[in-house]
Amino acid sequence: MTHPAPSPSGDSQDSARAPHLQRSLKTRHLTMIAIGGAIGTGLFVASGATIAQVGPGGALLAYALIGCMVYFIMTSLGELAAFMPVSGSFATYGARYVEEGFGFALGWNFWYSWAITVAVDLVAAQLVMAYWLPDVPGILWSALFLALMFGLNAISVKGFGESEFWFALIKVVAVVIFIITGLAMLSGIIHGAQGTGVSNWTIGDAPFAGNFAAMVGVAMIVAFSFQGTELIGVAAGESENPRVNIPKAAKQVFWRILLFYVLAILVIGLLIPYTDPQLLRSDVTDVSVSPFTLVFERAGLLSAAAVMNAVILTSVLSAGNSGMYAATRMLFNLATEGKAPRALARLTRNGVPLYALLATTALAALCFVSSIFSPKVVYIWLLNTAGMTEFIAWISISVSHYRFRKGYIKRGLNLDDLPYRAGLFPFGPIFAFVLCLIITLGQNYNAFLQERIDWVGAIATYVGIPLFLLIWLGYRLARKTRFVRYSEMTFPNDATQP
Secondary structure (H helix, E strand, O other), X not given: OEEOOOOOOOOHHHHHHOOOOOOOEOHHHHHHHHHHHHOOHHHHOOHHHHHHHHXXXXXXXXXXXXHHHXXXXXXXXXXXXXXXXXXXXXXXXXXXXXEHHHHHHHHHHHHHHHHHHHHHHHHXXXXXXXXXXXXXXXXXXXXXXXXXXXXXXXXXXXHHXXXXXXXXXXXXXXXXXXXXXXXXXXXXXXXXXXXXXXXXXXXXXXXXXXXXXXXXXXXXXHHHHHOOOOHHHHHHHHEOOHHHHHHHHHHHHHHHHHHHHHHHHHHHHHHOOOOOHXXXXXXXXXXXXXXXXXXXXXXXXXXXXHXXXXXXXXXXXXXXXXXXXXXXXHHHHHHHOOOOOHHHHOEEOOOOOHHHHHHHHHHHHHHHHHHOOOHXXXXXXXXXXXXXXXXXXXXXXXXHHHHHHHHHHHOOOOHHHOOOOOOOOOHHHHHHHHHHHHHHHOOOHHHHOOOOOOHHHHHHHHOHHHHHHHHHHHHHHHHOOOEOOHHHOOOOOOOOOO
């Protein structure tokens, strides 16, 4: 049975009895939710292609640079989410500190992005399962895993948090074992890697190969690999103690992910020469050439392909599970703010927005289109349509934080009263905004450099930008909204505001 979410202006006693979002997520849940969304096929499969294109040094530089960008995005989000922990945070921050239509467009685009990402992961699960059972129709696996994700999200937020914790832990353990194995090979404890070490950094044009255009292309791949870290902002509204747990999780997530990525890339670059043609193959369907698989096999672990396939399947399901949660909470938040049908704000007794979950599941069911077209074609198509909106969310975090801090100071409020304060302001959000904008606009610049412009590829890549702008402009014209002035900004618990 579902119930309407309590109105902020309603009677406090009735609100206390009414179903509400449960603040059940602990720091370990928040940390693993973000790690679970960020460590996936980008690291396990596509990392080899980044090394092959720009060399081991170029790949390390790209991961370090994008890692810094993500760090500033996470600190910006940490300051906002700790100060105002709401489910579906990006839309609320954008509406309150930038412009109401901006928040509206951001919320709907974010919901669409993650709901489609669930569909992407379900199609990827079909491709991965074909490794073991090629004769079983892929649509059956999508149906099974979609039902599993729905069930985990429908039980309670604690059920989701626990499942995501263990999903993500499997991936973390796999990366740690890989790094330990690689270091053991480099130190000679495990034999099987000939001609490794610093020598692989001097082969050909190493450590830096390729030109500037190749570096930009790799930066885009790396940025995609880090997507998902922002999910702790969506989970802020259900955090046990957001003023403490959100900043703690934001710090831990960045350093852990950067540690995993940089060390993993360093190990791969030292053990496998960037000229190895197997590194260029980065298809999720070909786990046998995952750089992780290659290193494990050279260490004498003959069943490495099967093990890594299981880890990649876990990664896909974990990302899909996180996506289902993020999209559902964003849609719920839009409904509570009157920017989506009110029925989507109804909660079960366990505090789950069931109707929002059902709407998200319906869009994720686009994965079943793979029964009509090739699963590989559907996978690429859905991936392209979802990718851009993630970068829009990152840009919005930087813009919202910059304007939030400026407005906070303008009202004469004390920065020491913030539960968490991001460092290096205003450099941090400005740096993140500029770099993220460059990556966003340059995602498929090659489409315009050919003899004949690849309009199909360009539209598939950039369709998210005009869609976002059209929704924003449409809302602005319909509601006659305008940018929020710093002097008009409101802040929770601000006794000086009218």
